[in-house]
Amino acid sequence: MKPRMPEEFYRIKRLPPYVFAEVNALKAQARGEGRDVIDLGMGNPDGPTPPHIVAKLIEAVQNPKTHGYSSSRGIPGLRRAYAAYYARRFNVELDPEREIIVTLGSKEGFANLAQAITAPGDTILVPNPCYPIHSFGFIMAGASVRHVPVGPDVDFLAELKKAVQHSIPAPLAVVLNFPANPTAQSVDLDFYGEVVDFCRHQGIYVLSDLAYAEIYFDGKPPPSILEVPGARDIAVEFTSLSKTYSMAGWRIGFAVGNARLIGALGRVKSYLDYGAFTPIQVAATAALNGPQDCITEIRERYKARRDVLLDGLHQAGWDVPVPAGTMFAWAPIPEEFRGLGSLAFSKLLLERANVAVAPGGGFGEYGEGFVRIALVENRQRLRQASRNIKAFLSGRNDTAELRRAAARTAAAAAN
Numbered sequence: 001m002k003p004r005m006p007e008e009f010y011r012i013k014r015l016p017p018y019v020f021a022e023v024n025a026l027k028a029q030a031r032g033e034g035r036d037v038i039d040l041g042m043g044n045p046d047g048p049t050p051p052h053i054v055a056k057l058i059e060a061v062q063n064p065k066t067h068g069y070s071s072s073r074g075i076p077g078l079r080r081a082y083a084a085y086y087a088r089r090f091n092v093e094l095d096p097e098r099e100i101i102v103t104l105g106s107k108e109g110f111a112n113l114a115q116a117i118t119a120p121g122d123t124i125l126v127p128n129p130c131y132p133i134h135s136f137g138f139i140m141a142g143a144s145v146r147h148v149p150v151g152p153d154v155d156f157l158a159e160l161k162k163a164v165q166h167s168i169p170a171p172l173a174v175v176l177n178f179p180a181n182p183t184a185q186s187v188d189l190d191f192y193g194e195v196v197d198f199c200r201h202q203g204i205y206v207l208s209d210l211a212y213a214e215i216y217f218d219g220k221p222p223p224s225i226l227e228v229p230g231a232r233d234i235a236v237e238f239t240s241l242s243k244t245y246s247m248a249g250w251r252i253g254f255a256v257g258n259a260r261l262i263g264a265l266g267r268v269k270s271y272l273d274y275g276a277f278t279p280i281q282v283a284a285t286a287a288l289n290g291p292q293d294c295i296t297e298i299r300e301r302y303k304a305r306r307d308v309l310l311d312g313l314h315q316a317g318w319d320v321p322v323p324a325g326t327m328f329a330w331a332p333i334p335e336e337f338r339g340l341g342s343l344a345f346s347k348l349l350l351e352r353a354n355v356a357v358a359p360g361g362g363f364g365e366y367g368e369g370f371v372r373i374a375l376v377e378n379r380q381r382l383r384q385a386s387r388n389i390k391a392f393l394s395g396r397n398d399t400a401e402l403r404r405a406a407a408r409t410a411a412a413a414a415n
Helices: 019-032 051-061 076-090 105-117 132-140 156-165 189-202 259-272 278-289 293-315 335-340 342-353 379-394 400-414
Strands: 100-103 123-128 144-149 173-177 205-209 235-240 253-257 328-332 370-374
Touching (some): 019 342, 076 253, 076 278, 100 105, 100 259, 105 205, 123 156, 132 144, 144 156, 173 189, 189 205, 253 259, 293 328, 293 379, 335 342
Parallel strands (some): 123 144, 123 173
Antiparallel strands (some): 328 370
């Protein structure tokens, strides 16, 4: 008798259906029908990478010596450049050999560190709502994830202590992400100090995602957890050039901090990859060592977009908190639509206003009741999005055809 193949593979069974895929399918269908969809769903920077970085890539790629395998830990010059960045930005001195590793974006770094340090049955504390890799990287590694509520009205430290108290076995690590994706919440250095003090006493590693370190508005630059004395005893921090220099597709990120965790990540990566293409790493080095006015320009671009979008939404009657950082607005679903849930509301917004957003439920159960809006279109398009949304919320585009589409959406949500 022929052996029976498994119907579904072990790790795939641990992954729920990808909520965002439903919105993406509807978006593709709408565009196929010729509709002008304004896509504010994915946090994909639309601005060009600064020209001096591109020029360095072109120069480096013309040297045949750069065409072979690179180093999975990152070329030495890039690690030194990142140590210099931490020194000038956070006043934190790092050892490029032991405390810095180059990753293929922070997402890959998180997933591979999860593989490196997690045994089946380990407990990891993860904020909720969160960027999906923060939880699913560990779920795929076999860990048990305990969600810790996070948000502007939540006492995260109290929730963290409660989660530790009720976790069996004791947690291996806690994930932090500030400025946060998707909520855009920021914290100060005192917050990190309390987390480090608590986690050191509990023997818990801290994995901090600081991908939005340079995308902040109206205030003080976000701190690094490594600024806290003693943080390196338990903490690593993940960062990325994706948003800082509009280099999302280049896939260059970093993990820095605790030497033991960095060493574990390096060991796993040595089996999985040869690092990013060397010319990309050379160009990334030029980004860090070169003129930094481009960071300010990119930050100001997002700030101007934030102001245009939020002003338009407020005029439309949608009360959305003004984010202090990141490239997102975390928007509570208007009261009259809250019963639909975030996925159905996102579909309705696409059908009725031609605006695509990310349903909050896709970031965890505590994200339900919200949608995430990305600042990834120019100001003219954001004004158009606000006008479309205003017409939708006021019922001015309430045609019979759209009412039928809304009924189909509501019926699908009910089922």
